[in-house]
Amino acid sequence: MEIWNPRRRNTAGGSRARSAALLFVLPAALVLSGCVATPQPPETTAASTPQAMTGSATAGVPTTSAPLETTQASNKAPVYWIGRSNENVFLYREFRDVPEQENPVTRALRSMMSQKPLDPDFFTPWQNPKKLATSISGKNVITVDVSPDAFNSNLDDDMAKRAIQQLVYTATAAGASSGLVDSGQQIQVVILVDGHTDYLAFNHVRLGTPTPRGAGMVAPVWIIDPQEGVGVADGSVKISGRSTLPGAKLRWKILKVEGGTDRAAYLSGDVTASAEATQSGLFSLNVNLAPGNYEVRVSQIDPGTPDREMNVDTRGFTVE
Structure with missing residues (x-):
């Protein structure tokens, strides 16, 4: 199991530190230590979203999500990453060059799970899976079928839910920007593991529930x-x-x-x-x-x- 360590952003003045040494600083509220016994970790569904923003940190932070991406001619894939801002953790988007052998949703997710962000202030807890496939139904539902090795990171409940939202945002962005889904309607994502529902992702989030983009997840x-x-x-x-x-x-x-x-x-x-x-x-x-x-x-x-x-x-x- 690999413990993922997000780079911290200096809250004094709001600046984001770029020192490589900070890669190994673990925010105690976000990552579970492997030595802590958690026989019955908190369990939520994929449709649940973290509510960690409190006090002055929420100033200027709306409860809605960013607008869905629009159709574009570029073959670059929209990929969301996780990054810190002041006392909070948000999703940030980059456009990445990706091979065209797979459909747009699959290749965007594969980039999210196998590549590193361009910006060193961002990170991803996902691992490169042996199997990854996607499909889209006529009801604007994207189904992602992935092998369990994609979840080989040790996360706490809050970060696990953000990782699931990272996948939801990336999948819906890729579907909308490529014109594969109707961006005028709500898009939901169902995550299967080896073709089955009910998998406990990152040992915290129960998968299989149709999940939309969570409010307040993207960076302000x-x-x-x-x-x-x-x-x-x-x-x-x-x-x-x-x-x-x-x-x-x-x-x-x-x-x-x-x-x-x-x-x-x-x-x-x-x-x-x-x-x-x-x-x-x-x-x-x-x-x-x-x-x-x-x-x-x-x-x-x-x-x-x-x-x-x-x-x-x-x-x-x-x-x-």
Whole structure:
């Protein structure tokens, strides 16, 4: 059994630490130690979702999920990962290049279970399974049939439920973006293990129940473009993303990265996420950047503590 250790994000100022050493820091509230006896672990169904957000950590966090992905011509697969923001854990999406031998849902899930995120602040507890197959019924239900080795990670109840939602979000995103399901209706996912229902995933979540996207699972703020580590042309660089709170006031910063680790403030400003129904929560800005390495940071503004970076997301990129 493998214990998965999410990278921690520094809650002081909302920044996300990038040191490789933090890969081995275990949040005690999220991961069960292998030495703790749990003869009867808490059991929930796949349709249950974690409710871990409390107090000030919920400021600006809506109870709805992000809009379902729309059909796109690109063959890149939408894949969701798990990452920390302040005191909470959320889902973040990347678009990944994947082989085209399998259907869009299967290859997106295979990427989620076998690859590493581009962003080192994200992680996945899933393991590469020996068997993985998917199908879609006329009732907008995606069925995922996977072998039990996909669950070979030691998780607590809260993280196990987030891992199931990671699969649900990835499967529904792939189905919607490829046009295989009707994005105007609710999409549900049924997870089978070797063709059977009633499997206890990660020793906590009972599978087999049709499961929709859980509310409040996606990050309140995430940067869509540029993706982590990409190169963009110099001059006017477009930065875009989404807030799950339409009309939210957001703060952005561009840091110049020198010597691989040192970061110096370069540009900053505020932007408002769209409140229009067709563009709900989307934001974008253009900045003029010379060649070099940069990091962009976007966060919500806490009205009570304006200097606090709340629900921050970051991306490192290169201007060529």
